Amino acid sequence: MHNRTFTPTRSRVWTAARFAAHSMPPRVLVVDDYIDSADALAAFLANSGFDTRVAYNGCDALKIANEWRPDSVVLDIAMPGLSGLAVARTLRALPEMASVPLLAYTACETGDDYAELRAGGFDGVCIKPVDPLTAVDILSTLLAMPALKRGYYHS
Template identity: 40%
Template structure:
């Protein structure tokens, strides 16, 4: 079973996404902010990270940089969850080490497909 670190400051979104991923057979570790995400990744390195871009205290971009500089192997997918569609925003995520983006709002089916595809690429 793959472990997913879900970093989302909105508790409703975090709960909904965690429930959908758990129902799909994933082990989900939730974090409400950047510092908690970094701690969780150090304690139990995930197989994939879903990371909100806009969060208080430490942005998702900053967390992504920290994860890439420290506890996560380069092969671990980091998918940014964002409502921003501008190319420069997406480029900023890639420059920080993200491997993909999912644009909010997204469907549960899209979320599952993107997560499974990212994990399959790493597994092959």
């Protein structure tokens, strides 16, 4: 299993008032089979104060999620083997992961794609290429809300 851990820096964007209740940085798992893309987003999130890990395929993502218990997951959809949609459905079926915010990280851009992602358990979508600040903003918003009050966000 290949994965990387990115340590949060001192900037801690997430420590705005909406995260006052958190004593530790939110854990975010970034999953993308394109290694450069995954590492770049994870490094940016870590620089923004998130505790970040990376997986490069769906099977590793499920293993890391089970062991590490992230507070949020950013998932590429089109991956060889286990797709991001399959990973999302599997995570949603686990009681301990059922309410964790899931953010699709994809090139899909049609209304049908959004409907399928929403039905698959995603709380939002970032269209590739994404401005990393947009990803930080969406993750911060999703993490600050109870699961039942989350809207559906896309960039």
